[in-house]
Amino acid sequence: MQRYSIFSLARRALSGHRHWKPTWRDAAPRSSYDIIIVGGGGHGLATAYYLAKVHGITNIAVVEKGWIGGGNAGRNTTIIRSNYGLDGNAPFYELSMKLWEGMEQDLNYNTMVSQRGVLNLYHSDAQRDAFVRRGNAMRLHGIDAELLDREEVRAMAPFLNFDNARFPIQGGLLQRRGGTARHDAVVWGYARAASDRGVDIIQNCEVTGFVRDARGRITGVETTRGTILAPKVGLAVAGHSSHVAAMAGLRLPIESHVLQAFVSEALKPVIPGVITFGAGHFYVSQSDKGGLVFGGDIDGYNSYAARGNLPVVQDVCEGGMAIMPMIGRARLLRSWGGVVDMSMDGSPIIDHSPIDGLYLNAGWCYGGFKATPGSGWCFAHLLATDQMHEAASAYRLDRFASGRVIDEKGQGAQPNLH
Amino acid sequence: MRIPCPYCGPRDTHEFVCRGETDTNRPDNDEAFYDYVYLRDNPIGSVREHWYHAQGCRNWLTVTRDSQTHEISEAVLAKDAAR
Amino acid sequence: MVEGAELVPMLGMGIAAVMARRGADMTHLAALLGISAMPVARALKAGSGEIIIGTGPEMWLVISPDAAPDWGESLAERLAGVASVSDQSGGYALYSLRGAKARQLLQKGAFIDLHPDAFGRGSAATTVIAHAGVILWQTEEEAPAFELALFRSFQASLEHWFTVALAAMAAAD
Ligand SMILES: Cc1cc2nc3c(=O)[nH]c(=O)nc-3n(C[C@H](O)[C@H](O)[C@H](O)COP(=O)(O)OP(=O)(O)OC[C@H]3O[C@@H](n4cnc5c(N)ncnc54)[C@H](O)[C@@H]3O)c2cc1C
Ligand SMILES: [Zn+2]
Numbered sequence: 001m002q003r004y005s006i007f008s009l010a011r012r013a014l015s016g017h018r019h020w021k022p023t024w025r026d027a028a029p030r031s032s033y034d035i036i037i038v039g040g041g042g043h044g045l046a047t048a049y050y051l052a053k054v055h056g057i058t059n060i061a062v063v064e065k066g067w068i069g070g071g072n073a074g075r076n077t078t079i080i081r082s083n084y085g086l087d088g089n090a091p092f093y094e095l096s097m098k099l100w101e102g103m104e105q106d107l108n109y110n111t112m113v114s115q116r117g118v119l120n121l122y123h124s125d126a127q128r129d130a131f132v133r134r135g136n137a138m139r140l141h142g143i144d145a146e147l148l149d150r151e152e153v154r155a156m157a158p159f160l161n162f163d164n165a166r167f168p169i170q171g172g173l174l175q176r177r178g179g180t181a182r183h184d185a186v187v188w189g190y191a192r193a194a195s196d197r198g199v200d201i202i203q204n205c206e207v208t209g210f211v212r213d214a215r216g217r218i219t220g221v222e223t224t225r226g227t228i229l230a231p232k233v234g235l236a237v238a239g240h241s242s243h244v245a246a247m248a249g250l251r252l253p254i255e256s257h258v259l260q261a262f263v264s265e266a267l268k269p270v271i272p273g274v275i276t277f278g279a280g281h282f283y284v285s286q287s288d289k290g291g292l293v294f295g296g297d298i299d300g301y302n303s304y305a306a307r308g309n310l311p312v313v314q315d316v317c318e319g320g321m322a323i324m325p326m327i328g329r330a331r332l333l334r335s336w337g338g339v340v341d342m343s344m345d346g347s348p349i350i351d352h353s354p355i356d357g358l359y360l361n362a363g364w365c366y367g368g369f370k371a372t373p374g375s376g377w378c379f380a381h382l383l384a385t386d387q388m389h390e391a392a393s394a395y396r397l398d399r400f401a402s403g404r405v406i407d408e409k410g411q412g413a414q415p416n417l418h
Numbered sequence: 419m420r421i422p423c424p425y426c427g428p429r430d431t432h433e434f435v436c437r438g439e440t441d442t443n444r445p446d447n448d449e450a451f452y453d454y455v456y457l458r459d460n461p462i463g464s465v466r467e468h469w470y471h472a473q474g475c476r477n478w479l480t481v482t483r484d485s486q487t488h489e490i491s492e493a494v495l496a497k498d499a500a501r
Numbered sequence: 502m503v504e505g506a507e508l509v510p511m512l513g514m515g516i517a518a519v520m521a522r523r524g525a526d527m528t529h530l531a532a533l534l535g536i537s538a539m540p541v542a543r544a545l546k547a548g549s550g551e552i553i554i555g556t557g558p559e560m561w562l563v564i565s566p567d568a569a570p571d572w573g574e575s576l577a578e579r580l581a582g583v584a585s586v587s588d589q590s591g592g593y594a595l596y597s598l599r600g601a602k603a604r605q606l607l608q609k610g611a612f613i614d615l616h617p618d619a620f621g622r623g624s625a626a627t628t629v630i631a632h633a634g635v636i637l638w639q640t641e642e643e644a645p646a647f648e649l650a651l652f653r654s655f656q657a658s659l660e661h662w663f664t665v666a667l668a669a670m671a672a673a674d
Contacts, residue, residue, distance in 0.1 A: 242458065242459070242460035242461075243460070243461070243462050246459075246461070251453075251457040251458065251459065252457065252458070252460070253456040253457055253458070254458065254460060255438065255458050255460050256460055256485070300435070300436050301431075301436040301467070301469075301483075302436075302438070302439075302460060302465060302467070302485050303485055303486075303488065304462045304485050304486045305485070305486055305487065305488055307488075309419045309431055309488075310430075311430065311431055311432030314432075344455075344456045400452065400455075400456040401452045401456075413455050413456055415438075416436060416438070425541070425542060425557055425558050426542060426626065426627065426628075427542070427613075427626075429612070429613070429628070430612040432612070432629070433612070433628065433629060473627075473628065473629045473634050474557075474626075474627050474628060475556065475557030475558060475560070475627055476557055476560075476627075477557055477558055495558060
């Protein structure tokens with residue numbers, strides 16, 4: 001692998017950038033592997049990388065039906081944070097946050113991790129109390145959290161609408177270590193590092209069924225590029241989890257929903273970090289190119305369309321106007337949708353499936369980008385050792401049957417409300 | 419996406435709330451309850467769902483919709499569909 | 502007639518929600534209200550001056566001008582056994598929206614087709630304007646004139662929407 005450094009960059013620049021090599025190897029499928037990962041998004045590629053790096057398993061195929069990063073990994077609003085309140089979530093997202101902090105050195109790739117802070121605004125006394133509780137829970141888990149009052153928020157973000165009579169900004173919960181990362185760079189960085197360790201990344205290869213032995217165990221996959229065998233198959237197909245699991249006869253506690261995202265024309269730097277509205281669903285940050293990147297609620301109905309509807313566009317824009325009216329002066333440049341795997345309690349699943357040989361990594365809802373390194377780390381651990389990783393030990397598939405749900409929002413089994 | 423409410427006529431989705439798949443019937447034993455509350459078919463293609471016309475006639479509809487194209491092929495009052 | 506549009510509160514009206522009892526005879530119900538047939542997504546004026554608006558399957562809003570305080574109760578007695586009646590006189594606010602630009606203005610608020618071919622005299626719809634649920638109908642008068650009912654607590658929102666929408670329309674002219 002060509003290592004990237006300031007010197008390699010300078011050398012290529014002087015030779016007109018003509019001699020860069022492809023960052024990773026576009027492999028053709030072989031007939032068998034030790035492990036097959038289905039889905040070449042961030043989670044699948046990170047899993048392959050950590051299997052190779054941490055567990056020394058390199059005979060791995062990542063099979064992707066389209067191109068890597070064409071799913072949610074390349075469609076999200078790039079927010080990373082570990083400001084979770086529940087015991088089942090906090091250690092996992094903090095593990096992930098620590099991995100983000102060392103990612104660029106580890107992968108030798110500029111994934112543009114930018115810890116510019118995530119600020120959740122609160123607008124009522126009750127919401128402040130809930131944030132105090134969440135902040136305290138985070139600190140008990142060793143995660144940074146600061147409660148800001150109104151004037152401290154104003155100092156950080158003077159452009160917010162502090163005079164809004166209906167949703168007065170009273171303050172915010174700030175995680176300074178949160179921020180953003182460049183989504184496709186994360187995909188390419190993991191792909192390059194995994195490929196370098198011998199992992200086969202196989203694109204345009206859709207899984208269409210499973211190969212099973214006489215005892216019903218999964219021993220491989222049928223794909224549009226032929227049969228590929230492996231004693232272990234891990235699913236990391238995000239919004240298509242139910243669809244692929246159904247090929248093995250499994251029903252999952254998941255619904256697929258569409259989430260939209262929006263980008264404005266490029267502006268001079270105005271927004272310091274990530275800001276979220278507490279009285280509606282709206283979050284915004286500014287990309288390094290200058291565009292305001294923002295989003296809000298999922299559309300609220302099952303969808304595999306990767307394309308949403310206008311009521312949510314209106315809702316998101318109204319949320320934006322409510323907290324930062326200046327956004328009304330910016331023109332919308334692009335919007336798109338992604339298919340997200342909404343679980344029944346809003347939390348993910350990293351577990352064995354009830355079928356031998358099949359492993360699940362699913363239910364990431366609209367929040368799995370931040371989880372990418374942690375998810376890869378813990379799923380690799382599960383695939384390699386057949387044990388759940390300690391930090392992800394709550395993400396069991398049977399938690400719904402046993403009543404141990406991890407419901408940050410307290411909405412119950414109503415995925416369109418999580 | 420506009421839903422053709424049998425009473426109100428075609429209406430924008432923002433008037434409705436989606437409640438999800440219809441083919442679940444409240445079971446009478448505990449084991450089946452897990453399936454009923456948590457598991458979904460979630461298919462690509464045709465789905466039958468309950469939608470509530472909250473900002474219209476305030477009736478529950480049974481809607482047949484394609485989850486990939488969003489095309490709606492049928493919307494009837496849920497009480498008629500149940501008959 | 503008003504050049505632009507005006508939104509005028511209608512006061513002193515009796516308002517009641519009416520739901521047919523299961524299996525009720527619709528012709529009988531219509532006769533009790535003094536009309537020939539119960540309206541479906543339409544508004545009808547009875548000889549008594551009462552307006553009957555179809556709001557949903559076997560559901561109506563009945564409005565009575567100059568209603569006596571016991572109008573709701575007497576309506577319930579009149580329809581006893583055929584329909585349930587709940588007095589909403591204090592729950593809903595009523596408005597009349599009229600003027601040459603009334604239709605154009607409404608179209609800025611409601612997400613329904615208000616073209617005269619689709620929504621004309623006697624048409625009624627339960628829908629949303631500026632996030633507030635409204636029951637809207639076109640009266641049977643000559644000029645396009647609309648009336649609407651909404652929950653009283655949303656009055657300020659509706660009036661705010663009207664002021665802003667009218668100003669925006671005037672500015673665009
Ligand atoms: C608009 C939007 C905004 C978001 N914003 C954020 C955010 O700000 N912060 C955050 O933390 N999270 C966010 N998310 C969620 C996050 O993007 C996802 O949870 C995460 O990317 C899912 O993991 P992944 O990267 O592996 O998924 P994906 O990139 O979707 O990977 C799954 C892959 O599986 C492939 N696949 C599917 N079926 C098959 C098959 N049969 N055979 C082979 N391959 C198959 C797909 O093509 C896809 O490439 C957002 C999501 C969306 C849609
Ligand atoms: Zn309706």
